[in-house]
Amino acid sequence: MPAFKNLPEPPRAAKKPVTDTRHGVTRTDDYAWLRADNWQSMFKDTSILDPEIRAYLEAENAYQDAAMADTADLRKKLFDEMKARIKEDDSSVPMKDGPFAYGTLYVKGGEHAHYFRTKRDKDGLKEILLNGDREAEGKAYCRFSGLDHAPGHDKGIWGFDDKGSEYFTLKIRDFKTGKDLADLLENTGGGGVWAPDGKSFFYTRLDENHRPSKVFHHILGQPQSSDRLVYEESDPGFFMGVGGSMLEDFIFIDIHDHETSEYRLLSTKNLTAEPMLVAERVEGIEYSMSEGGDVFYILTNDGDAKDFKIMQAPVNAPGKENWTEVVAHRPGTLILSVEAYKGHLVWMERHEGLPRIMIRDRVTGEDHSIAFAEEAYSLGLIGAMEYDTDWIRFSYSSMTTPSQLFDYNLKTRERVLLKTQEVPSGHKIDDYVTRRVFAPTADGEKVPVTLLYRKNTKLDGGAPCLLYGYGAYGISIPASFNTNCLSLVNRGFVYAIAHVRGGKDKGFAWYENGKMENKRNTFSDFIAAADYLVRQQYTSFDRIVAEGGSAGGMLMGAIANMAPEMFAGVIAAVPFVDVLNTMLDDTLPLTPPEWPEWGNPIDSREEYDYIASYSPYDNVGAKAYPPILALSGLTDPRVTYWEPTKWVAKLREHTTSNNPVLLKTNMGAGHGGASGRFQRLEEVAYEYAFALKVIGKA
Template identity: 40%
Template sequence: MKLTPPSADAKEFYTNYHKEKVLDPYFWLKEKQNPAVIAHLKKENDYFNKMLKPVSGLSGKIFKELKDRLPKEDAAVPFRRGQAEFFHRYVKGKQYIQYCKKVGSKVSVLVDFNKMVKKGGYLSIHDMGVSYDGRYFAYSIDTKGDEVCDIVIISTETKKVISHLKNTGGNFTWSNTDMIYYLTLDGHIRNDKVWRHILGDNQKKDQCIFHEPDQKFFISCYPSSSKKYLLIRSAEKVSSYVAYLPLDEKGQTRPKVFSKLKNDVLYSIDHAHNGFYIRTNEKALNFKMYFCPDNKIDKKHWKVIIPHSKDINLLGMENTSKFLCVYERSQGLPKGRIINRETGKVYFIKFPEAAYNMSFSSDYYEYGDNKIRIHYASPITPKTTIEYDLLTRKQVVLKVDEVKKFHSKNYQVEYVMVPGHDKVKIPLCIIYKKGLKKNGKAPAMIYGYGSYGSTIGYNFVPSLVSLLDRGMVYAYAGIRGGSELGRKWYEDGKYLKKKNTFKDFISCTEYLVKKKYTSPERLSAKGGSAGGLLMGAISNMRPDLYKVICAHVPFVDLINTMFDDSLPLTKTEYKEWGNPHDKKYYRYMKSYSPYDNVKEQAYPHMYITGGLNDQRVTYWEPTKWALKLRDFNSGNNDVLLKINMGEGHFGKSGRFDSLKEVAEEYSYVLTKLK
């Protein structure tokens, strides 16, 4: 017997933007405190669970595979602080890490995060770190999924709590002494204040040293590479500025602005022993880099050290005592540019695989060590941790993540450029198990995001092995709105060009069909958050091209959300999508907003998730969307909705609980693509 999906009361309510009255019968679902709302969400979850019951056997089997693929015990590569080494590890059967200290051969557990969460509860470790002298360990945790964190600081000798800071944003920065800096949130999950805390003091004594009142700007703080300055960056989507302060300053000195805010100009800075390094996109779309001495920070003293290139996007930098290390991206892939400041010689760190991801950090070493730690992976190469000596260029592999029952030689990666609707070439990474017959009969999943300038990292994802081993083709679409091909790639997929994002994704999908990797009857698509908006748009534009669409915490009620200034993030989002109070942007946004463009047609199977405590994409967006899809769906495919009642934007926590959700999704998709 076919199950009947839950319905909700359709109440007569009209929104009225720019004098356009639009019926929104599910607007009332925003009332989180209304018992009828919670009752409806529970009905949705009950229906979801019943609909997935036929695949529970496959789901259990895949979950076991995912779990067995992980080592029962695993430890990160240690790093040294003072006379001790520090690392975190998983122990057999436990969901969360232990943070450990090692002196000689003796290992002691500083914090066991498993003891902080009840069975089925939520715990997200937002940040953690050891002070530069190794005397203190700090961590921040979120126990509700609302991204509000406690910061706890303990002695690494006695394990006693030194300070407990509540209602923070979770980020902190050590000084070289007995101080720590941390951020707090306004009512919009926006970091807006920096506080100075003396270890051991009552939090009420803490001094606010910086406040950003503009709701469009988010602040972050971090130490300079030289550990001489605290750097505070305030940024919106297209503009930023940096303030700086001596890292160990205890007096009343306030941070100084390095270079004043300028509209549509982004910049960041770092400090090495000989001066400041500036990365800016002023008159340089993909950024360029300058240097200036400590005592001459006026722009007239800035000297170009890396000029702008239309083909290379400069993404970030770090410094050691002798080297400037630049993180950049070209041809869609990351690279490291290393500059010896004493000799001026330049060389590059890059890797030979067709598609990969790479990052590096000097944080694990002393400033004078002139070493960095590289984290490398590809879709078929597990995460590899490498110690890299900048002077000798010697690489030492410190660890390759263990992945059981996996051999990279059995899999193939292709990195191709796909022609888009306007002939622009789009990067597409395709992964499959060797022996694939390109006859259109293989199941496939294509993933996309395409917003905020975020790039898809071609990382190794252990869970994907369970799909690849079942003959599935998996693809990553590097669509416009991301920064895969530079800043212009991002700008050509936002504001009044946002539809390029959706059209690029469809072009990549059509390529998979045209080249007979798969066919529409065996094809699924996946995206989350802003990638969920992408899923909503393609479901309206080309429902015939997909059998299943998986949309996680999807941003789909674009117009209502962008007109609601009381919601977190709304105002800062104007620089991504446009300001809907401007009729030009309103009409364009409304023309692709997934919720507003649901129409009578046959939709693919829709697998939708959300979180009750999500402050980024509120639970009512996927809830309203699922109901409207059912109202207008002229076909017989499922519209499923699952709302995690105790979690937020990032879903289940825990090493194994999160895998259960993955297995659940995989089993449903695989069954529908048969």
């Protein structure tokens, strides 16, 4: 029986053909009108959205409401289950810094974090510095960028975005009075880096195209208009970030795209000086820096070190000509990050697909590692706030094991368990199985697939499966504990993550083989994973629901075009599906910085043709598409709302099946969806209800 019955007539977007000719190729886009001409201004004030566009989005929302109306009770049940697995009044283990330890907590029923501190080494009274629930009162959306305390521990920078557009407003909280100073900084990237005296800080400001193109120095008590411009990046293809060293000696200006980077340093001994260039940008060369007293440690891929190596250079002469090797490049062992402390060098690496933490004694040169024995797991290096310390912090979890937080002594190798994630409704590890299997591809590769299912789930091909994928920017999807997916697993699902090319799950080459002219490998890997799971009788094609978001939403659009018969349903969250049009529009926030990831179709006919060959929107055709759910945010600056909107309109026009194509647009949020922790659960419950509905278990 069909999962969707008695549906009203779906909205039909008007066709207003717009033609575009590039490299002698002319394309017609019937739905280009859904892109608001005033999108930059609309991100700050949604009331100015074109009424015709708003009416269409609201009609789509009404249609998906009708299509999913019969899942209302199921969604409530799913939400209640997921909420019951969350410790509502949870609190982090505070991190020590000077006389205090800083952390976050939640209160029962609260949506947002409260930032607190306690006296160092004492379990005393928590001093609330910023109450997130109070600050979010009256706002439909509110996301915080954190609270960065000043070196003197008397005040802190905090930021908020109340539209979902990722334009953050910064304020300064006085910890003694609990009130904010008069300083108000708008259109920032969120957060700032304090000068050592606590009288000023550095921050990035976003330009009209939503790019962090300028670094400013703000002196407390002065208006934002008088802030000094420290550095401006003129190349729209590069993003900037600003950070600081633990010793408070330097301000780091990090300039980067997805394959090239450049650092500029500002000594805090002279805040008005021009930032000093460390090593000029060279296409394809990446590096990052961490201060280690009299030296900098530099993580880089320079010299054909694809999986990265660690170098060092004197603090007073950090130029590339003075770099010397500390940790050599080892093909197949990807170094992810490095941190320096007074007595030890600490780095994260991924070896044979699994993460581990490496520690080196800076005096003796002796190395040792922190690793675990499970078949698939997630490891997070949290580190420390202080440079002169023997203790660092890390987290561990697996698909079956709730998150554990440890303090680790770098000298004695003592491991102290600080906290284990509580699941108030109960969780028995032995009821579940986690596995890592490998799906063969047509070109001879093997795609890692992480699985989670209940021990009593029959693996005879009849189990439903949610298959998740991402595969872009070198991002690896961790095999970590996820209380939400238990709502599917407990209903007999196999929950699977396909670690497709485009991520760095198997080293840097795994990323390279899933980008630019190799992008199609990402899509074929996901299809190979689905095929393998069926052949091994974990599931069947009419029981697989595919899910991905953002660049993973591009993956969803591609596999829906390439193999619609292999999936019972597709969930595409904020999906990047209009790839060719977006990469041809250099005014959009992410376009120039993303050319190294996808290609530049403006300058290159070859790259134009390749993107056109897979861009989901451009390849929609007369096919029997499965049920598709697209999720969008009106103020999303990363994947603009019109991408999924146009895609849905075109899918609905061309599909040869009777399966519905649904679009749910959050009219008050952006890329990350709802900002509150329980509001987010409602969105997950909606997605899961769709998955259950399309496989007949709603």
